[in-house]
Amino acid sequence: MNQREKEEYLREYALLKQKGKPFFPYAVAKDAVMMVVVMVVIIAMSIVLGAELGPKADPTTTTYVPRPEWYFFFLFELLRVIKPPELVPFATIGVPTICMIMLFLLPFIDRGPERRPERRPIATLAGILVIFSMGYLTYLGAAAGSPNLIEMEVAPEYEQGKVVVAQSGCLACHKIGENGGDLGPHLTEIGAVLDKGAIRRTLDNPTAPMPSFASLPEDKKTAMVEFLASLKGEDEGRTQNDSGKEG
Ligand code: HEC
Structure with missing residues (x-):
């Protein structure tokens, strides 16, 4: 000025x-x-109208996968997109903190008297970019589907097993493809490590903290075992017509 x-x-x-x-x-x-x-x-x-209360919290559940409120979907999505673990704190704490500090400092950085958006191209562009990327990440986070979803192409005969595994809460502890947690071993290539019998024994008689799935209906368990045994890593075994229906 x-x-x-x-x-x-x-x-x-x-x-x-x-x-x-x-x-x-x-x-x-x-x-x-x-x-x-x-x-x-x-x-x-x-x-x-009252407030909607969800189902009563169950402190013994091992299969609950927490989801953030919708207005945190963008952070949640950022966490999902950033894969290397050493970058996660930077992306989820560092970047938002830097943005907040910039926002605080804005009146000191931008001393121009202009108020019209088109005369402040940098601020306008930055604002649009931030809003756009938060909107896009929120959309992705919302569309990411429930965490009870395995995003993996499988041959049609394993589709049912994939759904059963996804909905049984295994992803709370196990990673399959891109989805799931790290508490238990990754199952992406479990078919190459364990045969069907061993997988079934693990389900019936697991080592703690894995809960037992012995009470699962027989048809579901079979579908689950078929699917898991088909996971042999890098494409092979996933789409190829695995003739092994023994187990
Ligand atoms: C509460 C967490 C948890 C849940 C839920 C869970 N698991 Fe596990 N699972 C584990 C842990 C931990 C191990 C490793 C146990 C050990 O040390 O032997 C394991 C081991 C396994 C193994 C053996 C892996 C190997 O490499 O030897 C298989 C197969 C398996 N789980 C499948 C499943 C399936 C299928 C489901 C869902 C139906 C499931 N798990 C649910 C925690 C869990």
């Missing part, structure tokens, strides 16, 4: 100030009224 602009601005400001009303009590009173209205609406809605 140069000297002339500054004087012009101050003159304009003095004129406007004469015409206006003081912040206290006028604006404060209006704000207070609006605050009361909003509070009354919230109280009325919570009395009339």
Whole structure:
């Protein structure tokens, strides 16, 4: 802002100030009224509509996979997209912190008097980019499907087993392809390590902390074992027509 602009601005400001009303009590009173209205609406809605409560929390569950609220989907998605573990803290804590600090510093960095968006191309572009990428990540996070989903191409005969495994909560502890956790061993190539009999024995009689799946209906268990035994790593075995139906 140069000297002339500054004087012009101050003159304009003095004129406007004469015409206006003081912040206290006028604006404060209006704000207070609006605050009361909003509070009354919230109280009325919570009395009339009530809050939705999910099912009662089960502290013994081992298969619960937490999902964030929708407004955290972008962070959640960032966590999913960033694969190398050493980058995860940077992406999920570092990047948002840097953005917050930048936001705080913005008035000190950008001292220009311009307010029109088209005259502030850098700020406008940065703002649009941030909103766009958060929107896109939120969409991806929402569309990522439930964590009870295995995103892997399998031959049609293993499709059912894939669904059973996905829905049985194995992903809470096991990684299959891109999905799942790290508590238990990765199962992406389990078919190359264990045969069907061994997989079935693990399900019936696992080592803690893995829960037993002995009570699973027989047809589901068979489908599950068929699918897992077909996972032999790099494509081979996944699509090829595995003739081994013994087990
Ligand atoms: C609470 C976490 C948890 C859940 C849920 C779970 N597992 Fe496990 N699983 C483990 C752990 C931990 C091990 C390793 C146990 C050990 O040390 O022998 C394991 C081992 C296995 C193994 C043997 C792996 C190997 O390399 O020897 C198989 C197969 C297996 N799990 C399949 C499943 C399937 C299928 C499901 C879902 C129906 C499932 N697991 C659910 C934790 C879990």
